[in-house]
Amino acid sequence: MSRALSIELRRSAAPGSALILLAVGVALLYLVAEAEWSAGWMQLVMAQRLYLALLWPLALAAGAWQGRRERQSNVTELFASTPRPRASRVVPTVGAMALTIVAGYLLMGLVGGLAIVSTAHYLPPQVAAVTAVGALALVAGVWLGMAAGHLLPWLVTAPAVAVAGLGVLLTIPAATRPKGWLALVFSPIYEMNLPEDYATVPGRVSVSQAIWLAALALAGLLLFASSGWRVRVAALLPVALGAVLAITVMPHHDRLVVDAVDPVAKELVCARDEPRVCVSRVHEGLLPEVVPQAREALTVLAKLPGMPSRVHEDTTTYLPYVPAPRTADVALVTIRGGKTGDLTSKIVTGVFARSYDCEKGPDWADTLAAAYWLIGRTPVAEEPDVAADALIRWRELGKLPAGEAAARVTAIRDAAVGCK
Amino acid sequence: MRMVSAAETAPTTHPWAVHAEGLRVRAGRHLAVDGLDLALGTGVHGLLGPNGAGKTTLMRALATVLAPAGGKLSLLGESVDGRADLRRIRRGLGYLPQQFGFYPRFTVREFVEYMAWLKEMPKAAVPGAVQRAIERVGLADRAGKRMKTLSGGMLRRAGIAQAIVNDPEVLLLDEPTVGLDPEQRLDFRELLRDLGVDSCVLVSTHLVEDVVAACTDVVMVNEGRLVYQGTPDDLIARGGTGDAGDSPAERGYSALLRRHRAEAGR
Amino acid sequence: MRWLILYLRSRHAPMALAVAGACAALMWSLWLVTSTTRQVGAPMVVLTVLLTVSALTTTLVSPDGALDRTAALAWAPRRAAHVLAAFLFVAGLLAVTLVTPARFSPALLVARDTAGLLGLTALGATVISPARSWFLPLGWTLAAIVFPGSGNRLAEALTWQGQDPGNSPAMVTALLLAASGLLAYTLAGPARRAMTEITV
Structure with missing residues (x-):
């Protein structure tokens, strides 16, 4: 298992995808609007979340690219004769993809942090929550992409899921209007732009988003690891449950993040x-x-x-x-x-x-x-x-x-x- | 003196490693194996037959990739049907498909290691087994090279290495000698004889010479049925001077096939 | 004619064209269902061009490049014709929508982005490999749509996909990419090392 994982860490699409995401993320941080996140760590991690607008579709594409590897390399025949069930076989692959993508996202934050480390002394615990939700969004994206690449092993799948992912992110606010809190449940980038200096993300918002994204990740995992229709249909279950639970946890007010002020930051x-x-x-x-x-x-x-x-x-x-x-x-x-x-x-x-x-x-x-x-x-x-x-x-x-x-x-x- | 292998001393619970009765297997809609009876024990079995005889389909069924459409098939004493514990059988299988797929970015060692993991080998045994398998096919100096950089013959040998890494009780090699140069084929025959000592090896090939040189047993199929099973010497004996072929074995092969076609045409 | 049909089939063109058409049809119907205006939004137009171009990527490589290279006929003009035909297909496909309730226009935007993205894809197919040639067009286009540059020429040239059709830095970038992609693919053909890795 650990050997298989280390092989996958080196030979799958994982390191390449993580490097691409890291490079794109750092470029966005420093090229688009550096002034917007220079106030502190909270602003930095919120900017990272905003840039998921691009990173999330790319993670989907990376997953889809990796997901079609078995078909593309023509190993289905050979692997079909081996005893290890598919569910167990995919563990190192999904693990390697998730690990490296998360590492890339964290590293992106650290590289951004280099610019503010001398002045940003205040590190509230919410920073960790905001980052964790961002990382979870990427993991969900990668695993969903892998599922898409596995179920539809064509070349065009990867760009298509990326475009679809971007489309979903961009249409969520309009689709849920006027319920802003609903957009906040389903979109990890919503209300993350132009944070004020005392900005924060309320804990319940992060919890709700984490529930939804974890459900999405689980669905992606089930779809990717599945070898039969029964499991694939069952993948709808976490999505439905996650949506209901996340909606329940999210406070039903609009402008939750925009209006949030961190009293400790303001002291x-x-x-x-x-x-x-x-x-x-x-x-x-x-x-x-x-x-x-x-x-x-x-x-x-x-x-x-x-x-x-x-x-x-x-x-x-x-x-x-x-x-x-x-x-x-x-x-x-x-x-x-x-x-x-x-x-x-x-x-x-x-x-x-x-x-x-x-x-x-x-x-x-x-x-x-x-x-x-x-x-x-x-x-x-x-x-x-x-x-x-x-x-x-x-x-x-x-x-x-x-x-x-x-x-x-x-x-x-x-x-x-x-x-x- | 040779080492007594574990398979020889262990009590055998099944008389045949591979046992098929009236086996039928579909390749797409076509019934490529149609009522085949076959019993294979320890040793090297050469699987001969013309193109389209159902060799590859038979191999795929024995590798548990295809489910039988009818008849009985048991591997390692376990019956292969809808409820079979394929996992147990597969741990004892080695398979080199005709179209050997591989991950091009893996090195030879990594790919064989990965296959050992897929075959659920005990963790401690993997590194040693991988090294041994790579050495047995003569790829030790290439173990660190990426699969995509290998030539056709080396790829075939890497394929053999992954098939034998778990010391399978049933080893299925579908055209393993394609792309091997004459010297490598000699080495490969040596390897086959070695492997056949304590496991059931089934080699599908078009090279009658390989069968005669390395196999203890010849299996011939045509149109999805068993045409002949016997020793290489017997195969040679079947051939007469009037049969097509450049060697006694080829003449034997031609004679058997001609006779079967004549019977089928009647 | 016979040669052309066999050539197209060897490049999996029927499948690729069908996928490209399906992508365009999907985007078209999405706009029809979700929007009240007839004019399709610019990001949607750009993304549709991107998708159809990606779908045609598979046709840029033959199943056996080595065999192709041994052929007596001159590949260079045929490769150029292939890229131009792909351009005409994408542009034509979206031109058809002009008479439908969801119009993918302006024509200049469609033509510019198709040419630029196809050129970029052909360049990728030549330099990296056809299987990976969609990486750069995808990442670049999504970035240009999400974070469009404006105000200075460099930013406009770098985010050319989403700029107004009349924007000259964007047009220059697109034409440069189109010309270099066409030239590179015509002269060199798809990268050799990746011949085997592409399937549909």
Whole structure:
């Protein structure tokens, strides 16, 4: 058994398929949208799940290619004279395919991890669940493909099942609309795109998906190992049972993953010494970058009385809308992705900005003018007309006597805090 | 002095390794073996017959690949029918099909090893048995080569190696000498004689010379029936100077076939 | 005529054509059942082209390449004709749908993708082996459909299968693949080592 497995690991389509999947997966990670998963491990494994859109059909094709080997190599006659039953004969083959494909998928995650390992310190247990579901999806794909290749041993089977697999993945959301949770049961890629930094996948979602995929894998295994119609019909049983069970386990709400927020990831973690600088746990690895810039910003702010003496990450989430707590002595700053960029001016600007749900308060040009007057630099803004406006007001501030200018800036700050 | 093999000392529970009575086997819709009576014991049996005589179909039935359509067939004392424990029989079988299929990416050793695993050999015995089988067919220096790189004759020998790896009690070789050069055929005859000491070897071939040189027994079939069973010497004796053939054995073969056709035509 | 029929049968062409037709018919009926519009979606068109081209892959190799090579007649023009005929078959098959309730169009998209994918397949058949020649067309096309590039010429050229028919980088890629595939297959023929591994 172990010898047969080691032969299959070397000589079947397993190593080649895993290498192809690994190469395609790594290429997707680094070429399509690296910024989307640079925040942390959860974002990385969710990106991996999203790329199953391509990897899953390829796994089906790889399975189908391997599944027709016996017919293609014309060994059915020879093997028919051997005592080992088919069910036992296929064990090393399915084992080798599953092992290498899973290894390829895990390796893809590790190669992606190289890019974030220096900043991503937070590793929630859900990461393992999301990865496990992804790996299980690939195993189910490979085994279903093997079954297809065994039952329909033609060359065109492999590309055809790949196309069918992609078609299924792409049509699941439309087919189950408006029940988004139903799409989540059957599609391992659903709601995996553009994860927020505090994103997570609820445990029950992963459990439900795992049940469905395990049922699918079992059906593929039965179909591949079968040598009679009775077993093939019986393969429908796990599919039906798995679907029912998975639907039962899945919470019947929409936007389960999109709306999920990991409270632990969102918790603030502070640097050791004063003044206090805190970021969310998911961005903990960025603290060494954030702290000096935050302290520089605090020094700038300290030029005026009554300004914040601490910097916290703005942990506001918009889906659902949960604003970060705002107090007068705390400057909030938004940190996104794996790169912080220039935070100092962002922190100072944030102090003079009204909150997201405030309708009144200072407009953006006033905010910028006040912030950059304090910093002592020309204001910069992405929108040209805002930048022009801010520049005019910044110059006005510059012309005023220092005391009067300080009073105007303090007024802007008060308007922002009080939403006036 | 020769070693006394295990098969000789063990009590034999079945008088014949292969026993067929009125055996009928279909090849597609056509009844390729039709009422064949055959009893084979230990030794090397050469299976002769013209093209389309049903040799390969008979081989396939004996290899338990095809189920008999009628009559009785017992292998190693076990009756082969719908309820038979084919697994037990198959552990004692070695089979080289006419169209020998193989996994091209496997090395010779790996393929023979894999076949040993399929034949449910005890795990501990596999490496030794594989090495022995490869050495017996003279492929030891090619054991690490991929199957797809082998020439026709080497493939045939690899096929023989996988057939004998489990020291089968019934060894079925369907045209094993195709592609072998004269020297290899001599070696192969030697191997056959060796194998025939304690197992029942059935070799299907068109080369009458091979049968005479290496077989203890000649089986001849035509149109799905047994035409003749006897010793090579007897086969030679059947041939007269007027029969077609370049050797005494070929003349004997021609004579038997001609007589059978004459009887059938009557 | 006799020669042509025997040639087609030796390449398992009747089976391959039937499979290709069945794939197209399946996609056609899927669109008819699931959609309300008459114009078939571009991804569906591309995938259908991919499937029909893959189905014709088996005809690119003969059962005995060595025997073919000993033939006195010139294979090169016949191989070229074979590839061109495959192109006409796929394009023609989808052109027929223009008069049906599910239209596989625009014609330029069908022609571009058929030419490019057939060229890529022929190239694979020549360089790797016919049995494996569908690997690259499949992986590439699926990737191009799932993650279409846009905005810069390189991305558009790399994901040519899913681009608009008027997109010039995509057209250039397709024509390059078509030309190199046709040329390679015409001059060299299917890779030798894999002659025996292909069946249907």
